[in-house]
Amino acid sequence: MANVKVIFGSTTGATESAAAEIAAAFGVTAVNIANASAEDFKADLLILGSSTWGLGELQDDWAAKIGLLEQADLKGKLVAVFGLGDQNGFADTYCDAMGILAQKSKARGALLIGQTSAEGYGHSSSVAEENKLFCGLALDDNNESEKTSSRIGAWVETLKHHLG
Numbered sequence: 001m002a003n004v005k006v007i008f009g010s011t012t013g014a015t016e017s018a019a020a021e022i023a024a025a026f027g028v029t030a031v032n033i034a035n036a037s038a039e040d041f042k043a044d045l046l047i048l049g050s051s052t053w054g055l056g057e058l059q060d061d062w063a064a065k066i067g068l069l070e071q072a073d074l075k076g077k078l079v080a081v082f083g084l085g086d087q088n089g090f091a092d093t094y095c096d097a098m099g100i101l102a103q104k105s106k107a108r109g110a111l112l113i114g115q116t117s118a119e120g121y122g123h124s125s126s127v128a129e130e131n132k133l134f135c136g137l138a139l140d141d142n143n144e145s146e147k148t149s150s151r152i153g154a155w156v157e158t159l160k161h162h163l164g
């Protein structure tokens with residue numbers, strides 16, 4: 001069995017709910033970054049999730065513990081990221097925190113998987129987007145909560161393919 005870890009940061013619970021759903025699909029329990037240690041960053045597939053706060057910033061607990069990611073040895077490891085944001089209220093910084101997690105993971109040598117199409121979203125700019133692709137799964141419980149479960153379900157299936 002592949003070792004899958006889901007680590008999330010969440011202020012009002014939206015990312016926590018998504019993380020719980022993703023973790024359940026892999027038969028594991030999600031870890032709150034506020035309680036995480038370096039050991040939690042050792043996995044065959046590491047799934048990292050953050051909501052975006054301020055203007056394009058990491059969620060607070062992630063910001064406080066970002067050293068764990070910046071020091072993790074992710075060389076050749078599979079990493080997937082997801083984010084919660086508000087594409088209407090924060091159209092210029094939609095899910096930026098997910099992009100920050102992706103950049104930091106790649107800087108540690110990770111193989112990033114789980115990119116998704118950015119078509120159909122209403123944002124105007126995001127550091128999590130390049131060439132009409134999000135670096136991970138972009139969720140929006142402020143405006144499109146009805147799409148969250150199906151988006152998670154489809155994404156999890158693609159991640160499972162990578163695990164073989």
Ligand SMILES: Cc1cc2nc3c(=O)[nH]c(=O)nc-3n(C[C@H](O)[C@H](O)[C@H](O)COP(=O)(O)O)c2cc1C
Nearest residue numbers: 010011012013014015051052056085086090094095
């Ligand atoms: C003060 C404030 C700032 C926010 N800034 C952003 C932002 O820059 N980009 C974005 O996509 N969403 C932003 N959001 C929306 C949150 O990311 C969104 O509500 C998310 O679902 C919260 O998830 P959480 O409860 O897991 O923390 C902001 C929300 C608030 C209240």
